[in-house]
Amino acid sequence: MVKIMINFSNRSVRGKIVFIVLVTTLSALILSSSVMLYLILNNTKDEAFMRARLDGALFSELVIPSLLFNDKVGAKETLSKFHNLDRVNYAHMFDAEGKEFASYHTDTDKELYNDKMVFERKETIEYINNTLIVNRPIFYQNEYFGHLNIEFSMKHLEQIRIDYIKIFILIVFLLIAFSYFAAQKMQNAISIPILKLLSYMNEISKTGDYKLRINKVYNDEIGKLYDGFDEMLVQIQARKDATQKAQDELFNLNEKLEERVESRTQNLNDVNYELKESIDTIKKTQSQLIQSEKMAALGGLVAGVAHEINTPIGLSVTGVTHLQDISVALKKLYNNNDMTQDDFEDYLDTNIQLCESIYINLKRGAELVASFKKVASDQSIEEKRSFRVKEYLEQVLISLRNKLKQTKINVDIICDDKLELFSDAGAIAQIITNLIMNSLIHGFNKGDKGKITLTVINENNKFIIIYADNGKGIDKETLPKVFDPFFTTNREAGGTGLGLNIIYNIVTSSLGGEISVESKVGIGTTFTIILPTFIDEGIMCEITEGGKV
């Protein structure tokens, strides 16, 4: 069905018109003829029925006098008139008692009815095998005189049906021929003007000449189509002109736009350049600030260590000076020959004691310098090395001892003594130093007692430093910003806002680890640093009772 529809759709207009006209004509003809044939045959049958009834009624009336006057000859003569109606096969007439009174039949050998017949006293009609049997009672003035039984042949109906079908087929062929001729004529009236229009369209599409016009011949629908086509050409030409004009304007606008874009691009490049310079400046400033911060830390370290070594050196100087004094005094006695043995022995005893004291103090100073040297060199040189974590952290705390001494803050280190780490020790020192200084500056008020716990553990191939103080804590608004660069709550006191940012950068960039912070106001702050690198895998940090460093 779909294929048929597609085939039909692809047909030419000419083919479609012819097809539609033929199909329509044929359909209408078949439908109307079928209905007509049905009605005619029905009507013919009804008419035959009616004629049979009328003939029955007529003859049943005509035979009344014969029955009344007992005239069988007359009755037979009356029935013989059925001979003129060649449709009657037979007719039997019975008297009121049911005895056959007279009859007519084409079959001369047919026997008469000898028995009495009993009839219903009403008209009945039966249609059996192309025959119509009419049974009609004979009444006159409401008195029953007998019965008339007539059989009509209905074979002529079949002949009529055949005749009508022959005529119908003939008409169908004639009408198909006529319809085909009419459809051809009709499609010429439509397709030729359309083909003319198509020819014009092809020419216009080839030449692009929209000034061509089709001159109509008739003022019919095709003529109106031509008018519409011409009007369309006028409008296309007008639109083409308008489009050309708009294109020209657009071209000019584009040119101006390009100039503006170029100008803006230049401006943007300039701004970008300035921005880049600003960023570079900021980076330099940031680097300088970081360096300053580092130097400040180093300065603090130097100050702390200097303070520490000041005492042993001072004591050594005092001892040496005293040794010099007693040596000069002894020499004077010797030169004057006043030196006694006791003097010399006292000198020697004092000398030995002073030398011992000087040695002890200088040794202490040397130890402090060595410690300082290690921490300071780590902070100035970014180099990875293997070191024992607890020992190193204790050395870092030494550098901060001067600061811690001024507070009531205790620092506990909880870590396995043997735990070693291969990493940038200076970076670790800077992280711990900054965290402790951050706690001392921001976490506690001056004079507050407090505690800082450094817990270092090795867990699942990860080096974890948990730094916790029990200071004031950080409020919820501030907490998300603590790692932001230049964020500080203590700018008036010289805070740069780079301490925690530096820690964040060192942990995440230099060491490739993670850092997070948790804090509750009034409870304290905890930083958790997770570093990936280990030198001594498998050794777990043991939690020891925190000894004060």
Place this chain on the structure above:
Amino acid sequence: MIFRFNVIFLLLFSYAISANLEHDPSFVKSVYIEKISRFLTWPDDKEESPEFNLCLTGDSAVEKYLPRLYRKRTIKKKPVKIIRIDNLEDAFQCHILYVNEKSINKLAFLKDYSVVLVGNDNGLEHKGVHINFFDEGERVRFWINPKSYKGSGIRVNHLLLSIAKIVR
């Protein structure tokens, strides 16, 4: 069309009436009087009369059968009164008056009255008798003269005409 043709054909065709000749033709004619009456319609005054007046004038062979035949039988559902008409002026009351050749000449005055004249003699159908019996072999038949009914107010059923001989 065929129906009309049949009617015309049948009307134009004259019927021969076969009668039961086992009886005396006069008896048959006496019986026919009742049957013929069925196809005749008299004016209202006579149709509404309580009795059917069957009259006789002059000598007639049927006279001997009529009283016996219609003593209990009816004509047009009315009891039959057999009247012997001696004074012709009394003939107005009759529905049917059985006449003979001698009396017909005196009955011209009944021409415009509703009395059906029935005869039994040859040629009476041309002399004003409405119905005139005749014998055709063994059959009893009758003439009807339609012209004689004009002015009488009597109507004749066409079926009666179909079995009668019509006077032209």
